[in-house]
Amino acid sequence: MSHFPTPAAFRTALAALPVADATARAAAQRRQDQLTKPAGSLGRLEAIAVFIAGWQGRERPRIERARAAIFAGNHGFTVHGVSAFPASVTAQMVANFEAGGAAINALSGAAGMELSVTAIDLDTPTADFTTGPAMSEAECLAALEAGAAAVTPDLDLIAVGEMGIGNSTAAAALCARSFGGAVADWVGPGTGVDAEGIGRKVAVIERALALHGDAADDPFETLRRLGGREIAAIAGAVVRARQLGVPVVLDGFISCAALAPLAEAAPGITAHCIAGHCSTEPGHRRLLDHLGLEPLLSLGMRLGECSGAAVAVGVIRSALAAHDRMATFDEAAVSGAL
Template sequence: MIFASPEAFRAALADLPAPDASATSAARARQAQLTKPAGSLGRLEEVAVFLAGWQHRERPRIDRARAAIFAGNHGVTVHGVSAFPSSVTAQMVANFEAGGAAINALSDVAGLELEVVALDLDTPTADFTSAPAMTEAECLAALNAGAATVASDLDLLTVGEMGIGNSTAAAALCARSLGRNVADWIGPGTGVDAEGIVRKAEVVRRALGFHADAPRDAFETLRRVGGREIAAIAGAVLRARQLGVPVVLDGFISTSAIAPLAADNPAIAAHCIAGHCSAEPGHVLLLARLGLDPLLSLGMRLGEGSGAAVAVGVIRSALAAHDRMATFAEAQVSAKL
């Protein structure tokens, strides 16, 4: 067990490693020598330098990358917050395992190992409008399930989720951690109508009221209004930071996993890339609060790590240009472009 107690989790969050400044500087110097006008590859240059710092090498690469997808069920669905029943979570996990989902196709083309972790699907979390979603032991188990997917030899990790009802949990996590009106964090999720959106907002308000007097640190927020799959993403992101593995976040729900962590230590997002900005309304607000500029904006709202997987293609392009382009000296080209 990597996080043996809530205190161990809190200690890890308080002590976050930084990127390698010398590798970052070396990568910037290399960019300045490549046969192109300075800055002409835009974000691709920034991505290459970012990866260099976290991989501790001037010329970063992606030899081994993993897509970790976590699934969990939510007791809060008793309030009609989703357009689909909770049974769909297990059905979609079976689809992942059979190779028939979007993430199977997208992770394959992106060169990602796919690991699907189903978390006690037969035991939904408690209805968090009247009890904590998880006990301390359940939350620790979920955090550690996420942490266990992060191998030290990974060059990149992407994270995603599946869980009917989890856009309601994501909204509750963001509202409790970052403030703003509850309605700012509420969206259609799986496709609920206007009445359903109103109902979701009321459910989140009730949850926040019920837990108003509880401690507001990251662990307590995750266990009170989160879900197993969301806590697992938080555990994976924190473990990746400990091991220096850069992370590509997916949509609103996977990004909401670090909202409580960022409230305690804003530096948690420093090793993360926002793969895309989803169509869920709260995502753009959340990315702004975390200081993350998404690589893509394609109107996606599927979840299951799909947007993050698409973004890996852009990241691979950034590294290919950084590594394979000739320098001015090598190409015998004037540096004054």
């Protein structure tokens, strides 16, 4: 069964996003208030525990099964020299993921997460979005569905990441279309292009925005015209996770940019999301502000492939451990609140 069989179905899903369980949140907050520590002394760890409780619907949330989901796709606009690497690297890195040799293999293992890799039509890059829409309706729906399929009801948490040579260009285009501002403000070095490469990225995005400027201001249309298969898959995964009440940890600039087209139509789209980190890509901090997200970590990372999100999951596990395993004042026979 397809979760998003038509563009209209995707729009309907965005208009009917579930909300967190207020009763579970309140119960979790009461527990936090009773733990043997001064109120607020664990800082954001306390808020994380209450946040996860609300989405899992239980006072003492847990992470027994967590998944790092990577989506991979190729982009037609790479013919314009916007990346430091050829598009063939996407498939090579997917093979590295599958062989266990990438950073995310090590980091997801350290975080106690299973890893899933979904490569979407790597032999068929999206169309060059400077000459037409990146994807047809059918291609975009298939990518959304690939993302939705990676989210299963038995998960306690999912982190989403991507691999796709050139996709920081698509991400910047989505942000510029969704939130406005100068294109140059959204563009960065990505995998390491020089100043001339950044200039090419700006020019390519400006051409794409001009071409698609008269298109409907609609989340699906923006995704299919300016996004990529892996980016649309992340959007599908995030929406499906919301339907299932599964909290999401977002990775870097590209992962977060998947939600940019959705945010205007569904301002609460990130309510079940934690921004794992803020990358060094210049537009990421600005994007997080537009999405109303405060990053959990800032470690100077810019790798993508769900790496920053996986590191953040370790912090989230610590938050839940403290929430679950600390004694209350009554249990510890400590008199009065600290």
